[in-house]
Each structure stands twice: as C-alpha cells, then as structure tokens.
Amino acid sequence: xxxxxxxxxxxxxEKGKDVELRCDPISGHTALYWYRQSxxxxxxxxxxxxxxxxxxKSGLPSDRFSAERTGGxxxxxxxxxxxxxxxxxxxxxxxxxxxxxxxLHFGNGTRLTVT
Amino acid sequence: xxxxxxxxxxxxxxxxxxxxxxxxxETRDTTYYLFWYKQPPSGELVFLIRRNSFDEQNEISGRYSxxxxxxxxxxxxxxxxxxxxxxxxxxxxxxxxQTGANxLFFGTGTRLTVIx
Numbered sequence: 001x002x003x004x005x006x007x008x009x010x011x012x013x014e015k016g017k018d019v020e021l022r023c024d025p026i027s028g029h030t031a032l033y034w035y036r037q038s039x040x041x042x043x044x045x046x047x048x049x050x051x052x053x054x055x056x057k058s059g060l061p062s063d064r065f066s067a068e069r070t071g072g073x074x075x076x077x078x079x080x081x082x083x084x085x086x087x088x089x090x091x092x093x094x095x096x097x098x099x100x101x102x103x104l105h106f107g108n109g110t111r112l113t114v115t
Numbered sequence: 116x117x118x119x120x121x122x123x124x125x126x127x128x129x130x131x132x133x134x135x136x137x138x139x140x141e142t143r144d145t146t147y148y149l150f151w152y153k154q155p156p157s158g159e160l161v162f163l164i165r166r167n168s169f170d171e172q173n174e175i176s177g178r179y180s181x182x183x184x185x186x187x188x189x190x191x192x193x194x195x196x197x198x199x200x201x202x203x204x205x206x207x208x209x210x211x212x213q214t215g216a217n218x219l220f221f222g223t224g225t226r227l228t229v230i231x
Contacts, residue, residue, distance in 0.1 A: 033219070042206065043221040089158065103150055103162035104219065 002026070004107035006092050012113045013082055021077040021110045023092030032075050033104060034067060035091040043091065049075065082114045117142040119209050121222035128197050129230050135193045136225045138207030142188070144168075149183065149190045150208040150219070160206070166190065197229045 005024040013019050025032050034046040045059035049069040060066070064082075069075040079086055089111050093104035118141040128134045140149065151163040164174065166183050174181050180193045190209075194201050207222040 035221075042223040045219070045221075091160070093160075103165055104152075104160075105162070106152075106160040108157075108159045 004092055004094055004105050006090075006107035006110050008110055009108060010111045010113075012115060015084060015114055016081055018078065018080045019082055019112065021079075021090050021092075021112070023075045023077070023094075023107060025073065025075070025092070025094030026096075026105055027073075029094035029096050029105070030072070031095045031097065032069055033093045033095075034075070034077050035093065036088045037091055037109070038088045046077070046090075079112075082112075084114045087112055087114045117144070117209070117211060117220060119207055119220050119222045121205075121207055121225050123225045124223070125226045125228070127228045127230060130199060131196050133193060133195045134197055134227065135191055136205050136207075136227065138190045138192070138222060140188050140190060140207070140209040142209070142211065144211045146211075148210050150210070151181070151190075151192050152206045152208060152221075153203045154206065154224070155200075155203040163192075163205075194227075197227075199229050199231050202227060202229045 004026055007022045011019055030051045032049040035043040036046055037043050047060055047067045048056040064080045067075060067077045077090060089109040091106055091109045093106045095102045095104050120139045122137055126134060147168045149166045152160045153163055154160045164181055168185060171183050171185055178195045183190045190207060204224045204226045206224045208219050210219045
C-alpha cells in the first residue's frame with residue numbers, strides 16, 4: 001500500500017505478557033518514529049530511527065520497552081511484562097527526510113489494551 | 116528549552132461559523148518549522164501545513180488559513196465556514212532546526228466539535 005501500515009490494529013493482552021507491535025513505513029522513507037497516545041491525550045514521543053544511525057531512544061518510558069528497525073524498513077516495538085498503564089494507542093510515522101524538511105506520515109495505530 | 120502551548124482544550128462551534136485554533140511556540144531558536152496535523156475520529160493523523168520560521172506570510176488554502184507571527188511566537192489556524200467534517204483534534208507540532216533534534220514536539224491538541 002501507499003501509506004504507513006501498522007499491525008495489529010487492536011491488541012488485548014493480559015498484564016505481564018509481552019507484546020510486539022509492527023510498523024511498515026512508506027517505501028523509501030528513512031525516518032521512522034514511534035509515538036504513544038493515551039486516551040484523550042497528546043502524542044508522547046518514544047523512539048526515532050534515521051537511516052543506519054543509532055536510534056534516539058530518549059522517549060522510551062522504561063526498560064520494558066524496546067524497538068528495532070530491520071534493514072532500514074520494518075520496525076517492531078516490543079513491550080515486555082505489560083502493565084495496565086501501557087494501555088494506549090501506539091502510532092508509527094515515517095518521513096523521507098529528518099524532521100523539519102517534510103511532514104510525518106502516520107499509520108492508523110495499534111490500540112493496546114492491557115487487562 | 117522549547118515549549119508548545121495549545122491553550123484551547125476543547126472548542127465547539129455551530130456549523131458555518133469561523134473558528135481559530137491557537138498555538139504558541141516558545142523557543143530561543145531562530146530557525147524552526149511549524150506543522151499542523153488533524154486527527155479525525157477515525158484516529159489517523161493527517162498533515163495539514165508546514166511553515167518555516169522565517170516565512171511570516173499568511174497562507175490560505177480553501178477554507179483553511181494560517182497566521183504566523185514570530186514576534187509573539189504564535190502560529191494560529193483558522194477554519195472559515197466550519198463543517199461537521201472539520202470535527203477532529205488538531206495538533207500543533209513545531210520542530211527545531213538543530214542537528215540531533217529528532218523529536219517533533221506535539222502540543223496537547225485542541226478538540227474541535229462542529230455542531231450541525
């Protein structure tokens with residue numbers, strides 16, 4: 001497809017379980033971002049990948065969160081030992097250049113519910 | 116330190132009214148970029164406009180217009196003759212023009228409800 005694809009669209013998991021969220025950016029986009037949006041809240045930056053550079057992990061809330069980007073394309077956000085406060089919509093975005101030069105293209109998000 | 120403020124949490128207008136959404140970006144940077152995004156009830160964020168800090172020329176696109184004033188650090192967005200389809204959360208997102216500044220700062224958003 002032409003846009004950013006995220007899967008699954010919805011995920012319900014039990015507290016303590018691990019989850020993996022997938023993001024397939026637009027082909028050719030070198031920059032990839034993960035954000036988290038809690039109900040009725042703004043966007044919280046999690047992690048940023050740019051090409052082959054080391055990712056900016058400054059937004060990850062705890063060491064339970066990690067992300068990879070394989071081959072400069074698909075990215076996976078992993079949350080270990082999920083907690084109820086992890087419940088949110090996780091948004092992935094990509095852009096063809098670093099920030100400032102072009103807008104972000106967002107996926108539809110993965111709604112994570114931890115019971 | 117940078118700070119982006121969208122003071123209006125929620126706004127309701129009647130269809131066909133004009134509405135202005137406020138955004139203030141406080142920074143010591145002389146060069147930066149400003150974005151507005153729209154998040155309709157479907158959830159997907161959609162890019163609306165990007166402006167440079169050195170370009171204060173107002174822009175109009177159909178029913179949308181943007182007013183950027185560097186002196187007051189404001190980048191306001193006006194919808195004229197609002198429609199129900201304009202109901203969404205609108206985010207202002209400035210980004211500094213600095214090497215290593217990888218994070219787009221998103222405001223807390225303004226929820227606009229257009230009542231038919």
